[in-house]
Amino acid sequence: MRKIFKKLTPPPFWRVPVILALGIFIGSGLYIFYVSNAYSYLSDNPKTCVNCHVMTPQFATWTHSSHREVANCNDCHVPQTNFFSHYYFKGKDGLRHATIFTLRKEPQVIFIKEAGIEVVQNNCIRCHSHLFDIKEVSVYQKNHRSDRLCWECHRETPHGRVNSLSSVPNAKVPLPESPVPDWIKNVTE
Amino acid sequence: MRPINQIISNKPWLGWVIFGITVIIVFLFGLLASSIIERRAEAVFVNTPKVLLADYEPRNEEWAKNYPREYQSYMQTADTNFISMYNGNAFIDMLEIDPRLVVLWSGYAFSKDYYQPRGHFYAINDIQMTLRTGSPKLPTDGPQPATCWTCKSPDVPRIMQKIGPDSFYRSKWAGLGPEINNHIGCADCHDPKTMNLRITRPALVEAFNSMGKDITKASHQEMRSLVCAQCHVEYYFKGDGKYLTFPWKNGQSVENMEAYYDSVKFTDWTHGLSRAPMLKAQHPDYEVYTTGIHAQRGVSCADCHMPYKSEGGQKFTDHHIQSPLNNVSNSCQVCHRQSEAELVKNVNDLQTKVIEVRNRLEIVLVRSHVEAKLAWDKGATEETMKPVLDLIRKAQWRWDYVAAGNGNAFHSPTEMSRVIATGIELAQEARIKLSKILNKLGVDGEVPYPDISTKEKAQQFIGLDMAKLRTEKAVFMKTVVPEWKKQAEIREAGYSKN
Numbered sequence: 001m002r003k004i005f006k007k008l009t010p011p012p013f014w015r016v017p018v019i020l021a022l023g024i025f026i027g028s029g030l031y032i033f034y035v036s037n038a039y040s041y042l043s044d045n046p047k048t049c050v051n052c053h054v055m056t057p058q059f060a061t062w063t064h065s066s067h068r069e070v071a072n073c074n075d076c077h078v079p080q081t082n083f084f085s086h087y088y089f090k091g092k093d094g095l096r097h098a099t100i101f102t103l104r105k106e107p108q109v110i111f112i113k114e115a116g117i118e119v120v121q122n123n124c125i126r127c128h129s130h131l132f133d134i135k136e137v138s139v140y141q142k143n144h145r146s147d148r149l150c151w152e153c154h155r156e157t158p159h160g161r162v163n164s165l166s167s168v169p170n171a172k173v174p175l176p177e178s179p180v181p182d183w184i185k186n187v188t189e
Numbered sequence: 190m191r192p193i194n195q196i197i198s199n200k201p202w203l204g205w206v207i208f209g210i211t212v213i214i215v216f217l218f219g220l221l222a223s224s225i226i227e228r229r230a231e232a233v234f235v236n237t238p239k240v241l242l243a244d245y246e247p248r249n250e251e252w253a254k255n256y257p258r259e260y261q262s263y264m265q266t267a268d269t270n271f272i273s274m275y276n277g278n279a280f281i282d283m284l285e286i287d288p289r290l291v292v293l294w295s296g297y298a299f300s301k302d303y304y305q306p307r308g309h310f311y312a313i314n315d316i317q318m319t320l321r322t323g324s325p326k327l328p329t330d331g332p333q334p335a336t337c338w339t340c341k342s343p344d345v346p347r348i349m350q351k352i353g354p355d356s357f358y359r360s361k362w363a364g365l366g367p368e369i370n371n372h373i374g375c376a377d378c379h380d381p382k383t384m385n386l387r388i389t390r391p392a393l394v395e396a397f398n399s400m401g402k403d404i405t406k407a408s409h410q411e412m413r414s415l416v417c418a419q420c421h422v423e424y425y426f427k428g429d430g431k432y433l434t435f436p437w438k439n440g441q442s443v444e445n446m447e448a449y450y451d452s453v454k455f456t457d458w459t460h461g462l463s464r465a466p467m468l469k470a471q472h473p474d475y476e477v478y479t480t481g482i483h484a485q486r487g488v489s490c491a492d493c494h495m496p497y498k499s500e501g502g503q504k505f506t507d508h509h510i511q512s513p514l515n516n517v518s519n520s521c522q523v524c525h526r527q528s529e530a531e532l533v534k535n536v537n538d539l540q541t542k543v544i545e546v547r548n549r550l551e552i553v554l555v556r557s558h559v560e561a562k563l564a565w566d567k568g569a570t571e572e573t574m575k576p577v578l579d580l581i582r583k584a585q586w587r588w589d590y591v592a593a594g595n596g597n598a599f600h601s602p603t604e605m606s607r608v609i610a611t612g613i614e615l616a617q618e619a620r621i622k623l624s625k626i627l628n629k630l631g632v633d634g635e636v637p638y639p640d641i642s643t644k645e646k647a648q649q650f651i652g653l654d655m656a657k658l659r660t661e662k663a664v665f666m667k668t669v670v671p672e673w674k675k676q677a678e679i680r681e682a683g684y685s686k687n
Contacts, residue, residue, distance in 0.1 A: 014197065014204065021211040028218040036225050053232040061504065063410075064497040066524035069487045102224055160497075160504065168504045170256060170384065172409065175232040 035179050041094055044074045047174045052101045054110070057163040060171035065158030076123045077116060089119065109164045117149065124150040242381035243685065245347040245389075249374035252381075258500065263374070263508035266308030271515045274537045275544065276595070278511060281305040284644045289551045291647035292558060292639070293585060296461030297469065298323075298332075300651060301658055306595070309373040309510060312341040317670050320658050324665035325363035334431035335360035339390060340420035343376035344369040346389040354391045358431045366669070367676035378416040386412040390419040396435035413489035414475065421474035421490075421595070425455060441476040443590045443608050447583065456582075461651055463561030465578040470589035477594050481601035493520040512596070536599050543591070543598035546609045550588045552638075553616040557581050560623045560636045567630040577626070580619035587612030 033039070040048040050059045062068060067076075078093070079085045093116070100106055112120065125132065128150075132142055155161055178185075197204045238255040246252065253260035271277045283303045284291055294300040302320035316322055316337065323332045336358045339345055348368055349357050357365075380387040388394055388404060393415065397404040407415055423446055427434040439445040439452075447468070456466040478484050483493070491506065496519040498507035513520035514536060517529045525532060561577060591597055591605045591612075598605050627636070641647035648655055 017208065021208070021215075024215050025211065025218070028215055028222060032218065032222050032225065035222060035229065052228070057504070061497070064492070064523070101228060102221070160499065162502060164502065167502055170259070170505065172384065172386075174409075176229055179226075179229070 036098075037176060041090075044072050046073045049073045050173050051176055052097065053175055054101065054106050054165055056171055056173050056175070057165065057168045058110075058159055059173045060168045061159040061163060063173075067158040071127070075127075076120050079119050080123060080126060089115075106165070108166075109162060121149055244381055245343070245350055245376055246381055247343040247347050247371045247374075247376055248681065248684070249343070249371060252375035252379075256375075256384075258503065258505050259508045260375075262498065262505075263510075264310065265509040266511065267310040268509075268511075269307055271512065273512055273514045275540050276305060276512065277515075278308050279305070280307055282644070284647070287551075288641045288644045288647035289555050291644060291651060291653075292462070292555045292641055293551065293588070294469075295558070295651040297458045297467070299469065300461075300648065301653060301655070312372040313370065314372070316341055318662075318666065320662055322362060324658075324661035324669075325361070326665075326669065328364040328366070329361055330363050331361060333362040334358060334426065335362050335365045336426050336431045336433050337362050338365055338369050339392070339433050341373060342369045342371050343374050343389075344371055346376065349391070355430060355432070358426070358433060363669070366673040367680070370674065370677035370681075377419070386416050388415065388419060390433075392424065392433040392435055393419045393422075396422075396437045399435075399438045400440075410487065410489055413491040414478070414484075417490040417494075418475035421472055423471050423473035423476060423590070425450070425457070425471075427453075427455075441473075441479065443473075443587060446473075446476075447586055450586075460558060460581070463558040463578060463581055464565060464574075465558075465561065465581040465585075467582055468586040468589070470586060470593045472593050472595060473590055474594045474597070474600070477590075477597045477604065478600045480604040483600070488524075492523075496520045496523065539602045540598040543602055543605050543609070546606060546613070547588065547591055547598075550584070550609050550612045550616060551592075553613060553620065554581070554585055554588060555641070556636070556638060557584070557616050557619045557623065559639055560620060560627065563632065563636055564623060564626050564630065567627070567632060569626055569630060573626055577619050577622045580615050580622070584612045584616035584619065587615070 037048070037051045040051065046059060046062065049055045062073070074090070078090045130136055131145055134142060151157060240251065240254045242251060242255070249260065249263070269279045272279050281304065283305055284300075290303060291300045298321040304315070304319070307315060321333075322337065325331065345357075348365065377389055378386055386409070394404050404415065422435055424433055424435050426432065436446045436449040439449050450468055455468070457469040458467050459465070460467050478490070493513040494510050495506050495508060496516065497504050498519060507516070507519065514533055517532055521532045522529070558581065561574065561581065564574065587608045591608055594600070639650050641650055
């Protein structure tokens with residue numbers, strides 16, 4: 001351990017520049033962590049999902065839906081089976097979203113992907129399992145509920161049918177506020 | 190492997206390579222950071238207005254330049270074609286439909302004229318037209334204070350910013366006539382810069398303070414009801430300054446507000462027949478809504494009265510504020526899967542049941558007023574009448590609390606039934622006392638129920654000269670109101686052009 005550390009330690013001549021370079025490197029890393037609200041992604045707060053403003057239609061339609069009171073974004077869009085699958089999927093999906101957003105590759109109308117469909121369908125069933133309970137419903141009903149996706153019929157639930165990026169002009173959603181702290185604003189104003 | 194130290198002293202160029210790579214990585218980091226910043230900044234432009242609005246811009250047409258969809262839907266509050274089982278948005282004379290109201294409000298302006306409220310579009314028009322505001326000729330003429338304007342126009346916060354709420358309320362209604370010309374609109378609920386919901390009427394803020402609550406802590410969802418609660422609440426004009434006040438200090442239930450009024454010895458008017466010290470409930474819509482199941486499930490006013498609307502692929506809040514019964518699919522059916530017909534029937538059933546008991550209380554109240562008048566006529570003393578009058582005050586307050594609101598019987602049917610039940614008990618208690626008093630005064634048998642089968646008969650019964658009131662109003666509408674409009678036009682011509 002000490003050997004590796006020694007090997008990595010720069011010679012006296014290089015020490016100061018390396019300290020500075022590392023400082024800049026880590027500092028800019030922390031800055032990115034801060035401006036991207038990276039810490040908020042550990043939470044289940046729907047506000048996090050509008051860190052990227054392209055999610056505004058999804059957020060706005062959800063707040064106008066009946067699911068607002070009972071389910072947040074993660075309840076439906078992230079597996080709720082166990083801790084590992086939960087955070088694995090969230091990390092995977094989140095990184096993909098972040099990459100596409102950063103590269104400006106988002107389509108005008110966002111559609112859910114195959115992996116997401118499976119997760120959402122399972123989460124519908126998780127809460128509405130009584131609709132499949134053979135003690136409560138007929139076999140006929142159960143079959144017709146099992147051979148298709150929930151939203152093939154419940155097409156408006158909960159986001160409505162089409163959510164293009166421009167479908168909710170002027171919607172009031174909690175978009176991120178300026179990252180500049182107030183005391184700096186006060187100084188510069 | 191040799192220490193990096195030696196490698197570099199043997200090959201100095203390697204040091205430069207490491208340096209260069211670090212520079213490139215930090216440079217790319219910077220690019221990523223500025224990309225994040227740029228995308229964050231885009232959020233600001235999601236809502237970029239075409240024209241900048243002045244703070245407290247009262248002209249709804251100016252806001253329309255930025256938000257045409259919201260404006261157009263809002264202007265549909267001019268519609269008067271929807272009639273539900275008991276209400277709707279049509280111009281309906283409630284005194285005609287229910288002449289008992291004339292007797293209950295005897296001695297008070299409501300007995301002259303009481304129409305079912307129309308949409309927000311008519312706020313200015315209707316307050317000028319109603320006989321309740323009288324026919325003032327001079328700016329200093331009564332009968333009403335400027336406080337009556339408080340809920341009618343976005344010109345109100347504009348003037349309050351200038352002269353302060355205190356001198357606003359102290360003015361006469363006629364005095365501010367030329368200042369107030371825009372009907373209820375955008376600036377009443379929205380911040381012109383951010384479009385966030387904002388409380389513009391001091392009375393609600395003060396009412397929250399009186400309950401020890403801080404309204405600035407309200408969430409966006411709560412604000413979607415609180416902007417309505419600026420006006421759709423019970424209120425009174427406090428003291429000589431006619432300071433608009435919500436009686437919420439002890440709480441918002443019918444009993445708590447009554448206790449407050451009793452404690453400050455407030456009386457709206459003395460009844461024309463019974464001489465009871467009356468309370469007039471205004472429209473405790475917000476208070477009643479908070480006792481209902483929808484409020485308890487987190488549903489706001491806007492969720493049902495201003496649901497999402499889709500138009501040409503664009504979704505926006507429908508600003509056509511109206512009865513959800515006229516828009517069941519976008520309001521009720523967002524949560525409830527039943528058919529439209531069934532949902533409407535459920536609402537009508539609730540209202541029918543509540544109105545059934547409300548009507549019974551109404552009849553008992555008419556009787557108690559008439560019997561009290563007879564007792565006075567037969568020479569009853571103040572002392573014997575006092576407990577009776579107090580019971581009448583309390584009973585009619587309960588009736589009015591239920592009757593005056595918009596959609597109360599739907600918003601909270603159980604609470605409304607409870608309030609009416611206690612009202613009937615109080616009114617009958619008053620009548621038992623009255624029958625003993627009348628007995629002592631030598632009146633035997635039942636006091637006849639007056640013939641108040643029509644509005645005219647009822648108004649005649651309480652002694653109103655309607656012809657005179659109507660003639661005066663016609664003159665007012667023809668001479669004073671056009672003058673107000675002219676002055677408002679001149680004033681607004683001086684506003685900055687957008």
